[in-house]
Amino acid sequence: LSHAYLNTQECSQHETLLKLNQDACILYSLKYRSLMQYFFVLSNSFFLHFPYFSINMM
DSSP states (O other), X not given: OHHHXXXXXXXXXXXXXXXXXXHHHHHHHHHHHHHHHHHHHHHXXXXXXXXXXXXXXX
């Protein structure tokens, strides 16, 4: 009985670790996406303020 309990405990620990890993990946991707959006908005506003630079860079 104790051996069976030990096996279920190991399984649940592995699932918990997997869940934590997935959560970390989702959190990281959301952070990365918001960072990319921030830079995109920043670059757009820069080119709108300085159209001369944007023409030269193209």
